Amino acid sequence: MPAYLAPGVYVEEIPSGLKPIEAAGTSTAGMIGMTARGPVNTPTLVTSLGAFSRVFGGLLDPLVFGEGRDALPYAAEGFFVNGGARLFVVRIVGEDAREAVLDLEARDTAVAGAPVLAEAAVVAGGAEVTRLVLADPGAVAPEARLLILDGEASEVVSLSDAEFVPQLLLASGLRQPFASGDSVTLQTATAADGTLDEDMAAGAGEITLTSTDGIEAGDTIRLGEGATAELVEVGALDEDGPRITLARPAARARARGEAVFVLEDAATHSALSADVAAGGSGALLAMDVTGFSAGVVVRIAGGEGEEHAMVRGIAQAVTLAEPLANSHPAGVRLVAARPVLRLHARYPGLWGNELRATLLPANIVSTVTRAPAGAGEAAVTLGSAFGLFPGSFVTLADPDQPETALLSREVGAVDTASGRVTFTESHGQALAAGLLVTSQEFTLVVERIEKGKAVESETFERLAMAPTHPRHVLKLVGSWDALTGTPSVSGGSNLIRIEDLSDAETRGLPLVMGVSRRMAGGNDDVAGVTEATYVGQAAEDPARRRGIFAMENEPAVSIVAVPGQTSVTVQKALVDHCEHMRYRFAVLDTPIGASLQGAREHRQNFDSTRCAVYYPSLERADSFGAPGDRRIVAPSGHVLGIYARTDTARGVHKAPANEVVRGALAFDVKLDKGAQDILNPINLNCFRDFRSENRGLRLYGARVATSDPEFKYVNVRRLLLMIEQSLDAGLQWAVFEPNDKPLWDTVKQSVTGFLTTVWRSGALEGQKAEEAFFVNIGYNVTMTQDDIDNGRMIVEIGVAPVKPAEFVIVKISQKTREAQG
Structure with missing residues (x-):
């Protein structure tokens, strides 16, 4: 009875030690497969289709990823469209997958003498x-x-x-x-006997020399010297005087008296x-x-x-x-650029090639020296030192030539009150008062580009190069471990991680600013994705698990699929995974385009109480084709969504069948009742097209791929898994409690209370709770003295699950009129 405390306030009297048992989640799904981007071999929760797109990207181009490997994004879409709300995704890539990279450079301060x-x-x-x-x-x-x-x-x-x-x-x-x-032969130029005898206009076709001795028709001669010199070809010589007709007009005007040179082959030649x-x-x-x-x-x-x-x-x-x-x-200069930062896409894949990075100046401090300083000193007094920290780099320049730095130095200590700054090394030269002092912080902008537009952008302001600076770029953005090839977990960027390539010499050089460049080198290694990639690798260290085994890292998952993968090896590995995880159930696809006989043969590969097989595949609009084109997709994602929808609306005890399939235009094989009568006995679940009956497209089967008659139905199997998991988790408090009657009574009451709730939800048969379940525990009831001595507390529980009304049978008999007396 509740105890009365005050008007309207009651406290339920619960026996000492009683712990209510909560039902385990049943609609949290897991999928393993390829996506456009996102964490690799790490179960990652997404709670909507939009969240999936933000983390893992959109649909995959089948021309790039190939049939089957592109299935997971379609399955995730089907899951959420059909009512799913919690999905853990394990992304896989090939062994040779690489993340996109981009080196950011600092430029050499020496411009003089640079090539042009x-x-x-x-x-x-x-x-x-x-x-x-x-x-x-x-x-x-x-x-x-x-x-x-x-x-x-x-x-x-x-x-x-x-x-x-x-x-x-x-x-x-x-x-x-x-x-x-x-051949290319060097020419020697020898002054001719004659010079220009009269002024020559630009474009002239004739020239007059004081002498044409040594010059013949067809020769090439040089007029003038230095930068104004030009070559002309002698077309003909005038017999009446020293006049030459040119093969082509001259380009420049020339004055009387200019020298003329005759050309001859030298010994130097090349090819x-x-x-x-x-x-x-x-x-x-x-x-x-x-x-x-x-x-x-x-x-x-x-x-x-x-x-x-x-x-x-x-x-x-x-x-x-x-x-x-x-x-x-022509004429622009090129200066040496030295890499100081290497940007890595946070995760491997082609997606990283669509990242664009830009560095922009973001100087915190711009001031002047307040007093001169000697060449051997390491300190200088500034107009203001606010904003400088140990690790800040500053440049000192003549205010009349701010682009040409006199020197660059790293700050070792700062006295903000006096404005006195001590560098890590001496100036090396005398410094005058009034020099321009500028700190070298920068802003990093990273954008993700789709179809020429930035769809995601990150901006990190006032970053610094030195590790001792409070705004060190690696601390704020996130670091990349070059030895292990892994990104840091911490960091402000969702898109990139940064590897520091700088050293004491390059850290103070000015960064190349204002240049936007794409990252490159990203690769999913699609060709390297095999059955073994999906199956993955088991490991004691959770961080080393791969593929299906990586899903072991997330205990909340209750239903799983490897969409589009119909390899028996992969699907059996998924079923084995569910057996190992105890409370997990697998949804398996049949091969896309399989015939009725092919689907039957595929079904025969499995006999487990923790999986169900579905046929046929679904049709949807082809996002990569022409308008009106359709694409065949695996049904497992849609089925997981129907499971979740049924769990939420009715409960896990309701068979996930006779449910409308959302997000499908048709089925690639149209089954009728006759076909289902063939598939039902072998527990192969069907999709049926009831549009002719105004009932749409429906999932019309809920059988487990097992020969065990006790676990024929998906809802019965999953209900029992839910009860087992709930009791397993809900009774952990009893571990190491004294194994005696007070504990047994408390456990029995806890379990009874939980099963009563399950019965009231309609999951168990019986007009009364006693008809729906029983709970036994006690000495000489479920335990012997040996059990107690060896620390075993044994609870025996029996439940009567509600079976689905799979067939509706109507019997009609004729009623006759009774004889009248």
């Missing part, structure tokens, strides 16, 4: 530019990484390990093509290493440029003829590892 582009690199019309011509061939080594300093179009390029090809830069393009192997087209930009590849230099003249000769050209410089043709993203004009 000798030719414009133009990205236009979809053409890929993978070759640059640098005007300083000795300044770059193979496999270098360079920053192209071109304002907003700046970008970092990596050079491949291909052999660098020396190159002559010509003053203008050639008039005719030449082939690989054609073309590749074909050269007519016209072009004036670049000429050669096998060896030794002895050639800017300003000289060369003669190129081959089977098609010969031609003279002026050399404006020696260059290096370099090959890029990836095509340029932007166009760049």
Whole structure:
């Protein structure tokens, strides 16, 4: 009886030690398979289709992932559409799967002497530019990484390990093509006897010399010297005087008295290493440029003829590892870029190649030196030191040339009140008052791109490079362990983790800012996903479990599937997993497109009280096809959703059958009653199309794939599993309690109370609780003295589950009129 305390307040009197038993969850599902992204081999809870898409991505392209491997996202969709609410997903990938990566660089502060582009690199019309011509061939080594300093179009390029090809830069393009192997001969220029005898206008077709001795028709001569010199071809000589008709008009105006030079072959020669087209930009590849230099003249000769050209410089043709993203004009400089941070996509897969990262300046401190400091000192007084910490890097620059840093230093100690900052090393030079002091924090923006648009974005502001800084980039974003190849669990980013590549030398260099670049190298290793990948690997360490075995790490799961996988090896491994986990039930697919006979043969592979097999497959709209196309998908995800929906609406004791299938347009095989009469006896569950009867598409079977008649029905088997699991968990409090009558009475009352609740829900037969179940416990009832001496408390429980009305049989008899008396 409840005890009375105050008006309207009652306290239920519960026997000492009584612990109510709560029913175990039955509608939490688990699936194993491939997804677009997400944690690998880690059961991860999602509670809606939107949450699944955010964590694991959307539908998989069958052309990329192949038939069967793309099944899980469709199954997850079917699960939630049909009423499921809690789904644990174990994502699998191939053994050689890799996460996408991107190196972020700091640039060398030395710009003077850096190589420049000798030719414009133009990205236009979809053409890929993978070759640059640098005007300083000795300044770059193979496999270098360079920053192209071109304002907003700046970008970092990596050079491949291909052999660098020396190159002559010509003053203008050639008039005719030449082939690989054609000769390139250096010319000596000797002053002719005559000079220009009169002024010459640009475009002139004739010139007059004081003498034409040593010059013949067809010769190429040079007019002038230095940067204004040009080559002209002699077309004809005037017999009446020293007048020359040119083969083509001259390009420049020239004054009377300018020198004229006659060209002859020198001993230095080389050969073309590749074909050269007519016209072009004036670049000429050669096998060896030794002895050639800017300003000289060369003669190129081959089977098609010969031609003279002026050399404006020696260059290096370099090959890029990836095509340029932007166009760049000739003359822009390239400085060495040194990797300091490596971004890793948090999880492996192609999805990481759609991540884009950008660094932006986010200087916390911008002030000036308040007093001069000597060359041997390590401290400086600033106008304000607020915002600086040990580990901050600052640059000091002349305020009139803020882009050119005098030096960069790491802060070792800060006195905020006085503004005095001590660096980790001395200045190395005297510092004047009034120098511009700027801290080197940065902002990292990471975006996930879909169809050209950013659909997810993360921004981390005021980050620093030094580990001692309170806003160290690895602490805030999350770190990557290069030794184990694993991401840290902690970290603010859902998309990336960061590996620190910097050292004491590079940590203080200015980062390359404002350049947005995609990550690359992500791979799911789809071809490496086999039956063994789905089955996985058992291990005592939960972190080392793979595939189906990884689902052991989540005890809340009660129903499981490997959608689309109809390999007997994989499905038997799933059934074995359920047997091992004791309270788990598997939903198995039949092969897509299987005939009635094929489905029957597939069903014969299983005899277990912890699985059910379903046939046929479902049709839905094909998201990757043309409008109106349909796609066949495995039904297990939809079945798990129907299980969950029935559990929630009616209870686990209700058979998950005669239920509408949501999210399906049709079944790939249309079964009638005759077909079901064949499949029912072998416990193969069917989907039926009742649209002709205005009842839609329905799941029309609830049988376990077993020969045990006591566990014929899915709802009976799952009800008993739920009761067993509930009692197992609900009686753990009794462990190590004194094994005597007070404990037995308490346990009996707890179990009776729980089973009474189950009976009242309609799960057990009987008009009275006594008819629905019994609970026995006690000495010489369920236990002997030996049991008690060995610490065994034994409870005997019997229940009478409600069986489904699988067949509705109507008997009709004729009633006759009784004889009248």
